[in-house]
Amino acid sequence: QVQLQESGPGLVKPSQTLSLTCTVSGGSISSGGYYWSWIRQHPGKGLEWIGYIYYSGSTYYNPSLKSRVTISVDTSKNQFSLKLSSVTAADTAVYYCAREGGSFDYWGQGTLVTVSS
Amino acid sequence: EIVLTQSPDFQSVTPKEKVTITCRASQSIGSSLHWYQQKPDQSPKLLIKYASQSISGVPSRFSGSGSGTDFTLTINSLEAEDAATYYCHQSSSFPLTFGGGTKVEIK
Numbered sequence: 254q255v256q257l258q259e260s261g262p263g264l265v266k267p268s269q270t271l272s273l274t275c276t277v278s279g280g281s282i283s284s285g286g287y288y289w290s291w292i293r294q295h296p297g298k299g300l301e302w303i304g305y306i307y308y309s310g311s312t313y314y315n316p317s318l319k320s321r322v323t324i325s326v327d328t329s330k331n332q333f334s335l336k337l338s339s340v341t342a343a344d345t346a347v348y349y350c351a352r353e354g355g356s357f358d359y360w361g362q363g364t365l366v367t368v369s370s
Numbered sequence: 371e372i373v374l375t376q377s378p379d380f381q382s383v384t385p386k387e388k389v390t391i392t393c394r395a396s397q398s399i400g401s402s403l404h405w406y407q408q409k410p411d412q413s414p415k416l417l418i419k420y421a422s423q424s425i426s427g428v429p430s431r432f433s434g435s436g437s438g439t440d441f442t443l444t445i446n447s448l449e450a451e452d453a454a455t456y457y458c459h460q461s462s463s464f465p466l467t468f469g470g471g472t473k474v475e476i477k
């Protein structure tokens with residue numbers, strides 16, 4: 254059973270960089286066949302796809318966030334990470350990592366990141 | 371960007387009733403449409419993939435249909451545990467997008 258777990262600071266100051274890591278267990282990122290995604294959900298709102306990465310390092314980002322997003326992968330640790338720069342209060346959200354193979358079949362529990370001074 | 375429009379936004383339903391949620395895409399996406407259930411304070415759970423393919427472990431009362439631009443999620447004989455928000459998602463083209471959600475309340 255694949256499991257994903259997000260980790261990182263729950264509070265980030267405006268203009269700083271939000272950094273989160275997703276640790277995958279029960280399956281290897283390096284085995285291929287899936288993309289590893291970040292998705293966010295603003296409080297009380299719907300879901301927004303941020304981007305994803307393949308184990309090879311190929312990335313695809315949502316154009317709405319592309320200028321501020323970097324997703325990277327560390328196959329030796331079976332982890333992938335999200336960096337979102339120049340954050341504002343509008344980036345306050347629950348951030349999920351998920352596995353994508355067409356559909357998002359496994360999700361992390363989500364982590365709330367609040368942007369505030 | 372493909373916009374997914376769900377209807378209704380909210381539905382209040384009695385147990386054992388049938389629920390139908392629709393998702394309309396702004397352009398044809400074939401069968402690249404997936405449905406998720408999200409309960410309060412939980413992450414979304416995959417219910418149906420590629421419009422109509424069932425997912426192991428998901429109760430058989432959940433079914434999906436459609437192709438092109440019009441899709442439907444049906445919950446036959448609603449149970450109390452089905453109270454949740456339901457989202458559609460398209461994987462046909464970038465950026466990947468979600469519908470706005472349909473909240474189902476149990477009367």
